[in-house]
Amino acid sequence: MKTLTKLALSAVFAISLPVMSMDLQQAMSALGAAKTQGLVGEQPNGYLGVVGSSAQAKEIAELINKARKAEYQKLAAKNGIQLADVEAIAGKKAIEKTDPGQFIYLNGQWQKK
């Protein structure tokens, strides 16, 4: 009985813990397709957002965003300005440079550019 409970518990944990099956390199390779397929889009805060609710898209966004934040922090430290300032400029630029047909987050909702 106890082992059964343990087994059941470990099964639950296995399901609830998100397993990162991707590394940054793979996320970077998958980014272009994820954008054109409308799975992820650019937001004014300088980071990728997940448009739908695909687990893969979520993973791509998380990995890319972590790497972006590191770059933003480097820029902020180097120039002696706030991280938030760098994020805001980056968000504006990323949205400007988004290709038509891909998603951007504006006025509280996802829309096709």
Added chain:
Amino acid sequence: MAILVTTACTPTVQVAMPNEPININLNVKIQHEILIKVDKELDELISDSSGLF
């Protein structure tokens, strides 16, 4: 009579030199230049080479 009119109170404006030096704040300009620099650096980051955009 005419003399009286022309010599009536002539206003004088006095300009006094300030005792302290005049400070001109250049922080705004410097901040602006930093933002332009960051703008350029972000352009480089976004232009595909990083793979993060």
